[in-house]
Amino acid sequence: MMRRLLLSLGLAVALAAPVAAQEPITAELRPGWRLPDGDHMAALHLTLAPGWKTYWRAPGEAGIPPLFDWSGSRNLAGVALLWPTPHVFWQSGMRSIGYKQELVLPIRVRARGAGDIDLRAEVQLGVCSDVCLPETVRARAVLSPGATRPDPLIAAALASAPLSRGEAAVSGVRCSISPARGGLALRAEIDMPPIGGRESAVVESGQPGIWSGEPEIRREGRTLITETRLMHMDGKSFALDRSKLRFTVLGDRQAVDILGCD
Known part of the structure; x- marks a missing residue:
């Protein structure tokens, strides 16, 4: 009887003891x-x-x-x-x-x-x-x-790194820039075959302090059109170096890494 009581008390203490949280x-x-x-x-x-x-x-x-x-x-x-x-x-x-x-x-x-x-x-x-x-x-x-x-x-x-421009058969990257409120509007036309599934794009300026907004993308045949806005994080004016722009196109199973505009 005493042994049963001790086991019951031990189980109750174990259940009541806090469980260490797993590090994320x-x-x-x-x-x-x-x-x-x-x-x-x-x-x-x-x-x-x-x-x-x-x-x-x-x-x-x-x-x-x-x-x-x-x-x-x-x-x-x-x-x-x-x-x-x-x-x-x-x-x-x-x-x-x-x-x-x-x-x-x-x-x-x-x-x-x-x-x-x-x-x-x-x-x-x-x-x-x-x-x-x-x-x-x-x-x-x-x-x-x-x-x-x-x-x-x-x-x-x-x-598992993204494909290069050559590996993904990217044949051209045409960029146009126009003034926009607080910065510049960038439009890039990337000639490349679809990479499967729902395509998404990321635009990086490649220049410290210049932030890129979430791009809007659409396809016109073999051309992926990406439009976004570039702004200086301190609100300053800036000159954009097109050779440092970086476009990453993401699909369901693969991605493409493209450096610079033509």
Whole structure:
């Protein structure tokens, strides 16, 4: 009888004890491998709890752009982020662009000198489920020149990158610019075959401080027409460098990355 009572009390305490909340996101740096030219291929691996998502470099009107800080690293000359194809999410009529479940973000790392690279990342990003939260994640890895075997997870992320202009058979990008209230109106006519499903587009100015609005797109045969407005974030006047404009066309299963106007 006493044993039964103790077991019952133990079960009641266990049921009443608070369950530790699962972190919405965790991060690690995958150390990857050294490339023949001396650069190193690593990756930031973000794992998201069920129902959570995080955002691409251009997150859309409902997203939060990630910010990267590598200043704690040693023997580091520079990094290049090689983003895999993101997904488009719609909520309450607003579009956001990002990833769910996980993101393996390949990083091409350039060393300042010979030897190991002590890579340290601090990333400020947004994660969303029913609510959106700002998160800061930190990760560290030592990148050794003796590591030469490719990481299959990083290789798969590299393979899922958007198609280039040539790979997608883009034959022309014609851009026209006109004055608009508070900035410039941009119209781009992109000659390319459809990439399947509901197409969406992202326009990035490629210039610090110049913001691009959500584009409107439509098709006229093999031509995808994208129209948007460009504004300076401080309300200043600006000159637009058309060679730095970046258009990403997103479909159901693939994407195309197009740099500059013809």
